[in-house]
Amino acid sequence: MNKIAKLFITFISAIAMALVSFSSSFAKVEGEYIVLGSAISLTGKYSSNGVHTQNGYNLAVDRINSMGGVKVGGKSYKFEIIYYDDESNPKRAAQLAERLIKQDGVHYMLGPYSSGLTKAIAPVTEKYKIPMVEANGASRSLFTKGYKYLFAVLSPANQYLEVAIDLAVEKNGGKPVKIAQAFEQDAFSQDVRLGILDAAKRTGSKIIIDDKLPKELNDMAATLAKVKATKPDVLVVSGHTKGALTAIRQIAEMKVDVPMLAMTHCDAAKLSKQHGKKAEYALCASQWHKNLSYKDKFFGTGKKYDKDFKKEFGYAPPYQSAESSAALLVFKDAFERANSFDRDKVRDALKATEMQTFYGNIKFGPGGQNTAKPMILFQVRCKGDTCENKVVAPTKWASDKFFHPIPPWSERG
Amino acid sequence: MDFLIFQAPMLMVQASLDGILLGILFALIAYGMALQWGVMNIINIAQGDLVILGGYIAYTMYLAGIHPAWGVIVSPIIMYFVGWALYKLVINKVVDRDLFISILATFGIAIVFQQLMNFIFGADVVVAQSEYGTTMLFDNSVTLPNSKIFSAVISLVYAIALVVYMKKSKLGRAIRATAQNARAAKILGVDTEKVYAATFGINAALCGIAGALISITLTLHPYVGLPYTVRSFMIVIVAGLGNLPAVAISGMGLGLFEEFADYILGTEFRIGAVFMLLVFILVYRRFKLSKKREYLK
Numbered sequence: 001m002n003k004i005a006k007l008f009i010t011f012i013s014a015i016a017m018a019l020v021s022f023s024s025s026f027a028k029v030e031g032e033y034i035v036l037g038s039a040i041s042l043t044g045k046y047s048s049n050g051v052h053t054q055n056g057y058n059l060a061v062d063r064i065n066s067m068g069g070v071k072v073g074g075k076s077y078k079f080e081i082i083y084y085d086d087e088s089n090p091k092r093a094a095q096l097a098e099r100l101i102k103q104d105g106v107h108y109m110l111g112p113y114s115s116g117l118t119k120a121i122a123p124v125t126e127k128y129k130i131p132m133v134e135a136n137g138a139s140r141s142l143f144t145k146g147y148k149y150l151f152a153v154l155s156p157a158n159q160y161l162e163v164a165i166d167l168a169v170e171k172n173g174g175k176p177v178k179i180a181q182a183f184e185q186d187a188f189s190q191d192v193r194l195g196i197l198d199a200a201k202r203t204g205s206k207i208i209i210d211d212k213l214p215k216e217l218n219d220m221a222a223t224l225a226k227v228k229a230t231k232p233d234v235l236v237v238s239g240h241t242k243g244a245l246t247a248i249r250q251i252a253e254m255k256v257d258v259p260m261l262a263m264t265h266c267d268a269a270k271l272s273k274q275h276g277k278k279a280e281y282a283l284c285a286s287q288w289h290k291n292l293s294y295k296d297k298f299f300g301t302g303k304k305y306d307k308d309f310k311k312e313f314g315y316a317p318p319y320q321s322a323e324s325s326a327a328l329l330v331f332k333d334a335f336e337r338a339n340s341f342d343r344d345k346v347r348d349a350l351k352a353t354e355m356q357t358f359y360g361n362i363k364f365g366p367g368g369q370n371t372a373k374p375m376i377l378f379q380v381r382c383k384g385d386t387c388e389n390k391v392v393a394p395t396k397w398a399s400d401k402f403f404h405p406i407p408p409w410s411e412r413g
Numbered sequence: 414m415d416f417l418i419f420q421a422p423m424l425m426v427q428a429s430l431d432g433i434l435l436g437i438l439f440a441l442i443a444y445g446m447a448l449q450w451g452v453m454n455i456i457n458i459a460q461g462d463l464v465i466l467g468g469y470i471a472y473t474m475y476l477a478g479i480h481p482a483w484g485v486i487v488s489p490i491i492m493y494f495v496g497w498a499l500y501k502l503v504i505n506k507v508v509d510r511d512l513f514i515s516i517l518a519t520f521g522i523a524i525v526f527q528q529l530m531n532f533i534f535g536a537d538v539v540v541a542q543s544e545y546g547t548t549m550l551f552d553n554s555v556t557l558p559n560s561k562i563f564s565a566v567i568s569l570v571y572a573i574a575l576v577v578y579m580k581k582s583k584l585g586r587a588i589r590a591t592a593q594n595a596r597a598a599k600i601l602g603v604d605t606e607k608v609y610a611a612t613f614g615i616n617a618a619l620c621g622i623a624g625a626l627i628s629i630t631l632t633l634h635p636y637v638g639l640p641y642t643v644r645s646f647m648i649v650i651v652a653g654l655g656n657l658p659a660v661a662i663s664g665m666g667l668g669l670f671e672e673f674a675d676y677i678l679g680t681e682f683r684i685g686a687v688f689m690l691l692v693f694i695l696v697y698r699r700f701k702l703s704k705k706r707e708y709l710k
Contacts, residue, residue, distance in 0.1 A: 043531065044531065044536070045531075045635075045636050047531060047535070047536040048536045048537050211680045212679055213681065214680060214683055214685075216640045216684055218631045218632040218634070218637055219435075219631055220680070221431050221672075221675075222431075222672060222676050222680060222683075223675075225427045225431075226424070228556075229417070229421050229424055229554075230417075241537060241538050242538040242632060245539075245540060246632050249540055250558075253556070253558035253560070254547065254556040254558065255547055255553070274539065275540070276542070
């Protein structure tokens with residue numbers, strides 16, 4: 001090895017060591033910054049929702065910082081987030097959580113996107129006693145493990161479509177209904193399924209088709225043929241966006257007539273962009289809608305949030321962004337009430353959270369789930385070629401009447 | 414287990430037709446795989462990802478306002494050059510090495526393609542609309558999307574065209590000669606390097622057609638390539654190399670098998686059933702071979 005190479009290696013290792021020592025001194029609070037950490041899916045299969053999550057976080061950080069920051073002990077601090085790309089991979093997410101905590105010295109975490117990745121990270125944050133506020137992991141199993149440092153601003157997955165069954169029973173004159181359901185085999189969708197099972201039991205309804213969909217789902221013809229043959233009162237589908245898109249495509253092509261279609265991960269903009277008017281009348285479960293009348297002093301109302309978000313990022317915020325922004329509001333509130341950077345004091349303050357944000361009321365139950373906010377259902381309604389989400393349940397927030405039953409395909413243009 | 418299908422004869426008809434129409438499409442992908450496997454002795458793990466890329470080409474046309482069905486002409490042309498370039502960049506370095514190296518190389522290509530598609534087209538699920546409508550049979554109890562019928566017909570047309578091309582054209586004869594004995598073909602003046610590149614290009618073009626058809630019948634997503642690779646692998650294993658009718662029949666058989674597995678075992682076991690069948694066939698083939706095997710001692 002010649003001299004230059006040796007010099008080069010010494011130089012590189014010196015830089016590496018400097019970086020390591022620098023980053024480990026990068027602790028919870030650095031100067032006027034409170035440093036939060038988050039592993040987030042910027043590449044891989046969750047990358048689009050990962051980006052929505054990140055945009056939601058960033059918007060809230062900018063807003064809070066520009067409106068005076070977080071006041072702790074009479075001093076004003078600003079938020080800063082260290083992001084790492086978890087490649088939509090749970091193993092990688094867990095590694096990155098370790099790295100954020102051990103190398104970057106982060107003491108407070110924001111959640112990743114999806115239940116699966118939150119499940120991978122939660123044991124790590126729990127081990128190091130790091131409070132984590134997450135906005136995109138709704139799986140019920142996250143809240144039954146007895147985690148003490150996990151707080152979720154969103155409603156748990158089993159509540160997503162329970163309302164839909166109640167609605168179907170109501171439309172059936174209070175009598176039990178026949179339910180056909182198809183759920184992807186992932187933590188989230190299976191929890192949605194458990195919610196439906198509970199609702200079916202409660203209302204005495206019968207589940208006549210109970211299909212599980214594979215991860216590589218792109219063909220539901222068999223399930224839909226069965227639906228056609230058995231004529232249920234309501235069809236429930238949950239399989240992320242691909243489930244919603246596949247279902248709409250094949251229901252239209254196979255001319256499957258069901259009086260009611262309830263889904264998760266459907267959104268009028270997305271569905272109608274791909275399918276036009278074929279998506280009309282679908283009922284979608286949502287954590288948030290801009291027309292709800294919640295308010296806070298940072299973002300104002302949902303409508304205002306919608307406008308600000310559009311201005312910043314050029315598209316309408318999906319609920320994934322809204323709930324992510326709410327997570328930062330929760331952190332700010334907790335820091336100020338704790339009036340300290342002590343992790344356990346912050347955790348206790350988080351636990352005692354009771355506040356309203358533009359996204360909804362937030363109060364954490366014993367498992368860390370948000371118990372103060374109901375899920376809403378909206379229905380896709382189209383006028384000409386433009387389709388919109390119209391809130392139809394619960395009645396308190398409903399802006400439109402629920403259209404039931406869905407007209408048969410022979411009468412739809 | 415669900416035996417609803419045996420109680421309703423119409424479901425049986427529906428399942429059979431769905432299965433056969435899908436199977437023809439699978440057979441087209443499998444034929445491409447059989448071709449380059451036979452000629453170059455390469456198992457292409459990236460086959461499914463080439464299919465999805467072909468689909469995205471049709472989808473891009475659809476976004477630009479062109480009817481996605483034109484994808485079955487444009488997509489194979491573009492994909493031919495993609496295949497040709499892949500050969501020149503990667504495959505020619507592994508073509509005479511052992512099978513394991515080529516599997517690794519194409520596996521790498523598959524990952525690169527998935528990430529590239531994710532990067533360019535995003536992780537969202539997309540579909541292209543053909544607006545072909547639906548054919549109703551038996552008083553509306555059996556429905557066939559016309560897009561599926563279209564895709565089966567186009568697959569058949571291309572498959573037949575390819576067979577004729579392989580029989581009659583100069584390149585086709587050169588490809589067949591190289592498949593039979595590459596060394597002898599070389600001695601007799603066949604430019605095998607060119608033949609290999611063309612073969613890989615033709616395979617990619619077939620994937621392009623299939624992809625365009627999938628964009629109007631099913632859904633596209635950067636990460637759904639693998640099931641198509643597995644299906645075509647399976648069809649080729651059952652049918653053998655270089656036997657188009659057998660590939661077509663085994664493709665339809667697989668389509669039927671999948672549909673029935675879906676109805677009887679449940680949708681969640683659809684792909685699982687394909688893998689099980691694959692294991693079963695491999696074991697069975699080995700068993701049959703071991704009976705015939707002769708030893709030199």
